Amino acid sequence: MRASNLELSQQASDALSALDATAQARLVSTGQASPLELVDAAIQRIERLEPHINALASTDFELARECARDARPQADMPFPGVPTLLKDLLAYPGHPAGFGSRLFKGQPAPGGSDYTDALDRAGLIVLGKTTTSEFGLLGTTETLAHGATRNPWNFALSTGGSSGGAVAAVASGMVPVAHASDGGGSIRGPSSFCGLFGFKPSRDRTVNAGLPPTMPTARLISDHCVSRSVRDSAAWLAATERRDLARVLPAIDDLRRGPQKRLRIGVYRHDVFGRGVSEAAEGALKTAISLCEALGHDVTACDGPDVDAPETSRAFFNLTGIVLSGLFDQIAAAMGGAFDETRFEPYTVALVRRARRLPEAAIAEAIGATTRAEARANQAISAHDILLSPTVPFTAFPLGTKGPSEDPDQLIAFTERLAGFTNVASFAGWPAMSVPLFWSPEGLPIGCHFAAATGEDALLFSLAFQLEEAAPWQPWLTALAGRLACLNA
Numbered sequence: 108m109r110a111s112n113l114e115l116s117q118q119a120s121d122a123l124s125a126l127d128a129t130a131q132a133r134l135v136s137t138g139q140a141s142p143l144e145l146v147d148a149a150i151q152r153i154e155r156l157e158p159h160i161n162a163l164a165s166t167d168f169e170l171a172r173e174c175a176r177d178a179r180p181q182a183d184m185p186f187p188g189v190p191t192l193l194k195d196l197l198a199y200p201g202h203p204a205g206f207g208s209r210l211f212k213g214q215p216a217p218g219g220s221d222y223t224d225a226l227d228r229a230g231l232i233v234l235g236k237t238t239t240s241e242f243g244l245l246g247t248t249e250t251l252a253h254g255a256t257r258n259p260w261n262f263a264l265s266t267g268g269s270s271g272g273a274v275a276a277v278a279s280g281m282v283p284v285a286h287a288s289d290g291g292g293s294i295r296g297p298s299s300f301c302g303l304f305g306f307k308p309s310r311d312r313t314v315n316a317g318l319p320p321t322m323p324t325a326r327l328i329s330d331h332c333v334s335r336s337v338r339d340s341a342a343w344l345a346a347t348e349r350r351d352l353a354r355v356l357p358a359i360d361d362l363r364r365g366p367q368k369r370l371r372i373g374v375y376r377h378d379v380f381g382r383g384v385s386e387a388a389e390g391a392l393k394t395a396i397s398l399c400e401a402l403g404h405d406v407t408a409c410d411g412p413d414v415d416a417p418e419t420s421r422a423f424f425n426l427t428g429i430v431l432s433g434l435f436d437q438i439a440a441a442m443g444g445a446f447d448e449t450r451f452e453p454y455t456v457a458l459v460r461r462a463r464r465l466p467e468a469a470i471a472e473a474i475g476a477t478t479r480a481e482a483r484a485n486q487a488i489s490a491h492d493i494l495l496s497p498t499v500p501f502t503a504f505p506l507g508t509k510g511p512s513e514d515p516d517q518l519i520a521f522t523e524r525l526a527g528f529t530n531v532a533s534f535a536g537w538p539a540m541s542v543p544l545f546w547s548p549e550g551l552p553i554g555c556h557f558a559a560a561t562g563e564d565a566l567l568f569s570l571a572f573q574l575e576e577a578a579p580w581q582p583w584l585t586a587l588a589g590r591l592a593c594l595n596a
Contacts (some may be wrong), residue, residue, distance in 0.1 A: 120149075122150075128339045135188040141351075142178040159587075159594055160192070160257050160281075163235050171190065175249055185230065186230045191282050194287055200216060203237065207242060207248075220317035237285060244269065248267070259279040265469075265509070270293050270298075277303055278301040278302055280588040284341065285333055286335045287305070289329050290328040291533045304335070311536075313348065318586070337575045341356065364569070365402075366492075369405055375495075379414055379523075385502070388499070396495070398578055401577070409494070414483045414490070419476055419477065425478075427464045432459045483534065485560070498553070538558070541556055552580075
């Protein structure tokens with residue numbers, strides 16, 4: 108029996124889901140596919156997978172198709188015609204900017220930014236926005252605005268947060284690469300839970316994504332992507348980095364040659380609070396150590412960054428609450444008596460109310476704490492080229508246990524636990540990455556965390572290419588895509 112046109116279309120769509128963004132771009136560049144064909148295939152996958160995963164805050168497929176028809180691929184575009192999704196914290200013209208919130212859900216974005224302009228120049232075509240915890244606050248993506256985003260490896264588990272929709276969309280094969288952002292681990296943690304490569308660039312590495320530089324938490328936040336391959340992540344950074352840097356990212360082929368020296372890699376097993384990790388996280392770390400040694404690098408145990416964990420945690424949550432309190436005041440002034448703060452999630456409101464009880468000196472004290480943390484972190488990394496640790500202390504956790512209506516103190520404690528390895532790189536401004544090198548006996552991914560000194564993004568990418576070649580994770584993602592292809596079949 109001859110296959111129907113619908114079946115053939117689905118087969119083509121599923122075949123594309125196994126390709127990274129660079130491979131899909133090459134199809135366009137060589138005339139084997141058009142941007143519209145890539146976009147239509149991604150839409151078909153989204154329509155089949157989204158009811159099961161709930162990774163999208165909004166979509167505009169007709170706008171995407173219009174952009175695809177008008178696309179004019181250029182030789183210098185890294186991603187001509189490649190479909191992508193943007194995290195719902197990044198404003199993009201023509202799409203809503205909901206910030207994971209019921210109050211802003213469906214609100215049109217006021218405009219774009221230098222960052223979104225760079226994505227357009229790279230040739231990417233935006234299909235919609237991915238789910239995120241409200242204002243990116245929580246380490247799980249379960250909002251009152253959109254519900255729970257489910258992990259493609261096990262629908263009963265969380266994707267982490269706050270870039271939970273982004274990792275779910277890429278891991279499931281909806282799109283090959285997606286925008287994400289990270290202020291304490293929001294790229295790296297979810298990437299660990301979903302088996303993706305998650306890179307956080309150095310502080311001030313990329314062009315501005317719309318955050319005012321005077322915002323107290325702006326220096327902690329980096330915009331980048333989550334990807335199936337190292338080359339996609341490197342190409343995305345090359346497309347969005349500032350052009351006035353003393354050292355721009357080298358060409359992909361240069362990075363692929365690997366580090367040009369034997370790296371001094373320091374390994375630590377306990378987070379900033381001194382806590383250990385699960386058996387799966389320990390297994391991942393042992394795998395990474397063995398792999399790095401086999402690649403010829405010098406791997407030694409170290410104590411890790413000696414930061415004052417309670418002080419830095421308090422500073423992070425105080426600064427976050429102060430920023431949100433200012434936002435609440437702006438909204439109240441605009442809406443007058445119509446403003447009801449309970450339209451925000453209970454956890455968000457709790458952080459604001461805590462911040463309103465702080466003394467006036469709280470901002471200066473918190474900034475001083477982050478400055479001290481940065482200095483101590485830089486002292487720790489000065490004896491090494493790379494610091495290696497777990498990304499998160501365990502594999503993906505059950506949905507329905509850490510949502511925004513749970514006890515705020517417990518949510519803060521859980522966030523501290525999740526970010527106990529990743530937050531140091533955010534305070535210090537280091538580049539850092541979660542690399543998917545291990546799957547638990549239950550078939551769940553868990554990443555390992557590599558960090559380098561500020562400005563050493565290229566060094567990390569060079570190591571990442573080595574790791575990817577030595578222990579490729581694409582077969583795991585291809586197998587996942589194959590299982591998900593059976594949904595709604």
